[in-house]
Amino acid sequence: METKDIYVFAQQTDSVFENVVFELLSEARKLCDTINVTLPDFKVVALLLGYSVKNNVKTLFEHGADRVIVCDHPNLAHYSTEKYTDVVSQIITTYHPDSLLIGATVVGRDLAPRIAARVDTGLTADATKIEIDPTGEHPTQLWITRPAFGGNLFGTIVCPNHRPQMSTIRPNVLDSDFFQHGRTGEILELEYKNDSESLVKFLSRIPKEEHGVNIAKARIIFSGGRGMSGHFDLLEECARQVGGVVAASRGAVDMGEAPKDVQVGQTGKTVRPTLYIACGISGAVQHTAGMDKSEYIIAINKDPQAAIFSVATLGIVGDALEILPHLVEEIQKLQQHSES
Ligand SMILES: Cc1cc2nc3c(=O)[nH]c(=O)nc-3n(C[C@H](O)[C@H](O)[C@H](O)COP(=O)(O)OP(=O)(O)OC[C@H]3O[C@@H](n4cnc5c(N)ncnc54)[C@H](O)[C@@H]3O)c2cc1C
Structure with missing residues (x-):
């Protein structure tokens, strides 16, 4: 046929x-x-x-x-x-x-x-x-x-x-x-022809309550992994300063650092922001599957061999806790420059 x-x-x-x-x-x-x-x-x-x-x-x-x-x-x-x-x-x-x-x-x-x-x-x-x-x-x-x-x-x-x-x-x-x-x-x-009795009766629709942010639509994402445990407040602060949102790896979600709603990856969400900053994330394939189409990826990791560097546009080897505040300062300068 x-x-x-x-x-x-x-x-x-x-x-x-x-x-x-x-x-x-x-x-x-x-x-x-x-x-x-x-x-x-x-x-x-x-x-x-x-x-x-x-x-x-x-x-x-x-x-x-x-x-x-x-x-x-x-x-x-x-x-x-x-x-x-x-x-x-x-x-x-x-x-x-x-x-x-x-x-x-x-x-x-x-x-x-x-x-x-x-x-x-x-x-x-x-x-x-x-x-x-x-x-x-x-x-x-x-x-x-x-x-x-x-x-x-x-x-x-x-x-x-x-x-x-x-x-x-x-x-x-x-x-x-x-x-x-x-x-x-x-x-x-097309004419709707089906008048057979339905097994299901629709009563009402209850819209899902939106909690927090929708990472799938964000332009700037600060994403934290297990390497950021105990320091997600720093990510929140960085995101607040440049108008971004916070996401997480499954490693961090499993540790209770962030809700499942913001998990990036194969069993989380796929994101495509303009800027994705991966902090303390090793770069497992299940994670990168959800973020490797981001426009610009900055990865910060202590381990120079971390797999995340293979998908990063810019890789920084070092302690994310020390590097993040400097990075945010630079992003702010760029934002001010593009506004003026
Ligand atoms: C079926 C299946 C589905 C999965 N789905 C997902 C998914 O959707 N999303 C997902 O993320 N994972 C998923 N995973 C899990 C995935 O395989 C990894 O285990 C997980 O991504 C690891 O999380 P992580 O990178 O945060 O932690 P880790 O692998 O433990 O990496 C932590 C990293 O932080 C670095 N680090 C530590 N301290 C610092 C510091 N101060 N500064 C900088 N770097 C530091 C370390 O060098 C290390 O590279 C899935 C696994 C399976 C089997």
């Missing part, structure tokens, strides 16, 4: 898209541009499910979609595993996408395996990289990379015999650099 196009699940809540949607659309755009060299008809298609969401299609076109399939119905107002799986699976069996990309959010991690099982295809979960078969042999075959064996290795997975090729991709690992103001495309409205 002929399959075509790269589909992206456009996750939204109350008409606000998850950032990962724009990252996936940008990536799909790049993949599609490569495929278009041999198959000019391949498109980026966004799937928009929800209620009163039709007005949001413009944003999806501007971020790279050529076509948006919209299913707008009161039954889809709140995410439901059952209903969303039904609709997306129905879209797959009707339109035969070649691949389907979903953000590895809580919703995406719930939805993707259900769909994969329903349509009998494979799923590469929690991916960090996607490319088209670099051998050039199969122009639409995705090579999807994800951490494996506890993050000690990266595995590249292909799905040669089933379609769509499905993957959930971690937020913040891809660039969301495609944006064309006023770009438009084709809208396909």
Whole structure:
């Protein structure tokens, strides 16, 4: 059976898209541009499910979609595993996408395996990289990379015999650099047909209380590891002085130095700040997987052999407790300079 196009699940809540949607659309755009060299008809298609969401299609076109399939119905107002799986699976069996990309959010991690099982295809979960078969042999075959064996290795997975090729991709690992103001495309409205009795009844939604800072959106991060134990107040003070936030390695979180919410890495969050300052962090691969895409990385470690130096833009060998105050002074000078 002929399959075509790269589909992206456009996750939204109350008409606000998850950032990962724009990252996936940008990536799909790049993949599609490569495929278009041999198959000019391949498109980026966004799937928009929800209620009163039709007005949001413009944003999806501007971020790279050529076509948006919209299913707008009161039954889809709140995410439901059952209903969303039904609709997306129905879209797959009707339109035969070649691949389907979903953000590895809580919703995406719930939805993707259900769909994969329903349509009998494979799923590469929690991916960090996607490319088209670099051998050039199969122009639409995705090579999807994800951490494996506890993050000690990266595995590249292909799905040669089933379609769509499905993957959930971690937020913040891809660039969301495609944006064309006023770009438009084709809208396909899908009728919601499912009136079977649901096993789950939606009563109400209780928004999660936000505690502290959201490190995933921060521009400057002071990140502390086990080497900073007992001195996280110094990191807080440094962050306060230059408008940054504090994050931590799992080593530090396990010691109770910082809450799990601010853990960076494979089992924490992926961050991409302008400046990441790693203090007393050894640089285990499970940690660097969550921060190595930061624009500028400064690592301070007593051990000149520490692995963190291999991902750092600037490495400082020494005691973080002594170096940090000087570093903050220099950052402040630069900030004042750029303001004047
Ligand atoms: C499945 C799995 C998932 C994991 N997920 C994550 C994850 O999401 N995030 C994560 O971070 N880890 C994760 N880990 C743990 C990871 O492997 C490391 O154990 C952890 O990152 C180590 O934390 P650390 O660098 O703070 O501590 P350490 O490895 O103990 O390093 C402390 C460093 O501080 C330096 N130091 C000490 N004192 C000073 C000082 N005064 N000034 C400067 N340097 C100093 C030392 O030289 C040392 O390099 C995971 C592990 C597994 C198995």
